[in-house]
Amino acid sequence: MPTNTLLLVLDLVGTFAFALNGALTAVRTVRLDIVGVITLATITAIGGGILRDVVLGATPPAPFSDWRYLTVAAVGGLLAFFLGRLLVRLETTIMVLDAAGLSLFAVTGALKSLDHGLGPGQAIILGAVTAVGGGTIRDVLLGTVPAVLHSGLYAIPAVLGSAVVVGAAVVAGADGLGQGGAAVAVGGALLCFAVRLVGVRFDLNAPAPPRPPQAG
């Protein structure tokens, strides 16, 4: 499978994971009606990619130039709307889907950023922005502080996954990732996914700031 096809597949799987996540979050937290659920599912699914493409000047963004994104997002939202009641461990499912979308988007976001000529550092950051973007818009719309701000290991795994593929691409140089590209992309995503799940499982957090005087 050529690298571009692989990236498209990873991007669509990430879109699907975030659509399920957005819809289940809507069902769980605010009991939106079906339109609200599918709207939130779609925004969560395509938000990160739109941010990425707008920053890259790659307009119209992928979700508006390729019909598969919106279709996958809507199908995922609809599915979650009807199947949500069958899930006994909703909380865990929501978290795992979020971690999956995070991982896939970190990798595809970083590689697309490199493709558009961004420097390595910027590509890592924009990969992470792609990864956390949809979930952040979801949380802002629902009126909660986004996970990227308060959840210890949310941005870090995204940056790690993003850095793996950017690092490999920099090492590979002008020849591109070639045959090993698939392995690198999947490896970066798995690393991000694993670090995120370990962080949630053991409730790990990055260090908090020293207490400010007025709180002491």
Added chain:
Amino acid sequence: MPTNTLLLVLDLVGTFAFALNGALTAVRTVRLDIVGVITLATITAIGGGILRDVVLGATPPAPFSDWRYLTVAAVGGLLAFFLGRLLVRLETTIMVLDAAGLSLFAVTGALKSLDHGLGPGQAIILGAVTAVGGGTIRDVLLGTVPAVLHSGLYAIPAVLGSAVVVGAAVVAGADGLGQGGAAVAVGGALLCFAVRLVGVRFDLNAPAPPRPPQAG
């Protein structure tokens, strides 16, 4: 009146309606000062069009390339600031103005999206995004869950109005909407407006999700 002129007029009328709506919302909910009122009026009025144009890559967006948008938005905000006290049915007025902006932006957003080469499905969605965009940003800034998520018939009329003009354009094909364009655009907007008002009047909602297990 040529189609382009008609679209500009509809866009400016929508901008005016949303500016009044944003200003009256500011007056009613948070008693902002005059600067806050005009700021919120302007953001509500031009937010949807900016989202649309940024996604289309049509930069600078219309409100920054054509001085009439910002002028109409500011005048609308100022007018509402001073006349707000005269309105005895503020709640209803705010809702009707919002429905008017929604309807006009759904139509102009969809047609501009087609003009920029988007596929029919994407044009319908981006038309709806144009319609709900300004109000959504308004609600997020005020810290309330946006209508597009919780209000049964908010996104649906926008999609309907948008779909009418896209459908007509697809049927008309390469010749464009021609003489009938005005009728189609106004018809799509009226359909959206009517469905939205009926939805509010009879408090219609789309079906809610089946109860999730933990709520049962």
Added chain:
Amino acid sequence: MPTNTLLLVLDLVGTFAFALNGALTAVRTVRLDIVGVITLATITAIGGGILRDVVLGATPPAPFSDWRYLTVAAVGGLLAFFLGRLLVRLETTIMVLDAAGLSLFAVTGALKSLDHGLGPGQAIILGAVTAVGGGTIRDVLLGTVPAVLHSGLYAIPAVLGSAVVVGAAVVAGADGLGQGGAAVAVGGALLCFAVRLVGVRFDLNAPAPPRPPQAG
């Protein structure tokens, strides 16, 4: 120092001020961990410039095409994370840093908008948007109503600073600001800074709307 270099320096100093501000706000209001603090610092620091450049179609935005922005933002965030406890008047420091970022971004935003061919009115508004953008995104992420809506003199000084440089550029005409450019830019920023501080010090507010009937 040529004007372009001056603008870059002002832009980077503004980025640094907003990064410190964002990090200290994070430390004070929600006790985020180090990742959250640096994330909020970075978003506050580069948010306004990204909005500006996306609207101008100048993609990728400066913070993604010039590595110095992200570096300055991260260093500022890190510094504030560790030094925050040493500041005895945190509230005042946060406000002054915000005013500094506001002033510098109003000026650089307006001049960059003119450079990209916007009309004077639009350049003034986009300068002000650049100035208030990062702080507004910061407030939305933290779930508070943004200062630009409720704080009497927040948008006004930004518009003033922006208007000074646009006015000077219009008067100078096709020759550009030339040797006097630095003085004009610094003057505009100082005016904005002074008006903002006076507004906060004396708790000045713009007039509130006449009471709506239902509140009377």
